[in-house]
Amino acid sequence: xxxxxxxxxxxxxxxxxxxxxxxxxxxxxxxxxxxxxxxxxxxxxxxxxxxxxxxxxxxxxxxxxxxxxxxxxxxxxxxxxxxxxxxxxxxxxxxxxxxxxxxxxxxxxxxxxxxxxxxxxxxxxxxxxxxxxxxxxxxxxxxxxxxxxxxxxxxxxxxxxxxxxxxxxxxxxxxxxxxxxxxxxxxxxxxxxxxxxxxxxxxxxxxxxxxxxxxxxxxxxxxxxxxxxxxxxxxxxxxxxxxxxxxxxxxxxxxxxxxxxxxxxxxxxxxxxxxxxxxxxxxxxxxxxxxxx
Numbered sequence: 001x002x003x004x005x006x007x008x009x010x011x012x013x014x015x016x017x018x019x020x021x022x023x024x025x026x027x028x029x030x031x032x033x034x035x036x037x038x039x040x041x042x043x044x045x046x047x048x049x050x051x052x053x054x055x056x057x058x059x060x061x062x063x064x065x066x067x068x069x070x071x072x073x074x075x076x077x078x079x080x081x082x083x084x085x086x087x088x089x090x091x092x093x094x095x096x097x098x099x100x101x102x103x104x105x106x107x108x109x110x111x112x113x114x115x116x117x118x119x120x121x122x123x124x125x126x127x128x129x130x131x132x133x134x135x136x137x138x139x140x141x142x143x144x145x146x147x148x149x150x151x152x153x154x155x156x157x158x159x160x161x162x163x164x165x166x167x168x169x170x171x172x173x174x175x176x177x178x179x180x181x182x183x184x185x186x187x188x189x190x191x192x193x194x195x196x197x198x199x200x201x202x203x204x205x206x207x208x209x210x211x212x213x214x215x216x217x218x219x220x221x222x223x224x225x226x227x228x229x230x231x232x233x234x235x236x237x238x239x240x241x242x243x244x245x246x247x248x249x250x251x252x253x254x255x256x257x258x259x260x261x262x263x264x265x266x267x268x269x270x271x272x273x274x275x276x277x278x279x280x281x282x283x284x285x286x287x288x289x290x291x292x293x
Contacts, residue, residue, distance in 0.1 A: 116234045119143060119272040121151075124168070132202065133176040135159075135267060140167040148232050150273040156238035156261025157183075157226065158270065169272075174207060174239075175200045175264045184230035185209055185239055187256065188223045189216070195256065197239065204257065207240060212254040218245045224258050234275050238262075 121143075125136035139145050141164055149161040151171050162172040172181065174197065183197040187209070193216045195209040209224065222242045228235025244257040 117274040121270050121272055123267050133173055135171045137169050140165050140169050142166055145169045150233045152271050153262045158262045173264050184227040186225050186227045187218055189218055207258040209256040209258055214253055
């Protein structure tokens, strides 16, 4: 008797498996229309899902909107603080500028290392093989462009005029690998620190400022500007911000890694700087054929 029930169960199991396989094969074959049980199950499932999903999406969207409102509120609060600080800084700059002009009038001092005349220009060409080193602008000799004139964008210094023709000029960027390309700079620390922009780390997209005294107190985030003492670049042009400071390979000086203020990759409009103060003869400031600007 037990053997009979065992065989019966086995037969039922085998029949069930055969029916299941047949149903699976039937459902997988290509058909133009579903059977009414399939349509019923599908419609019922879709209806239940729509009922459940609507309130779920509503609740999720509500909490997401609340989160967005909180983020917007915090951002608005922070922006208001910055606007208040910016207004205060603008007022201070205005007062300092007024005082500076008055003092210069009293001392009868008309020129400074910061004085220059801007020449607007547009980038018209870029060599793919020297994308990070050279650009071509639409101004040349007829527009008063001369070799070694500094070139900036709205965000900072990008390079200098390398060569000129009658109607165009080639600009050598700060991201060039030319070892003779040097710029006299100042790190605006508690006490100004002088150094030379010498080289570019193309892996980190950072400028290198070398020959910094080992005991100099430099911090991350401090501004770097041109010193005006190299004979070509006027004083005060933005170079970038310090992101790291390390000892040089001999341990005698420091090297600062600086994030450029300008974007060397995407350049459209530039300003060529025509320095108004009399420039010293560069050959008198360097030895051999080293170039320091």
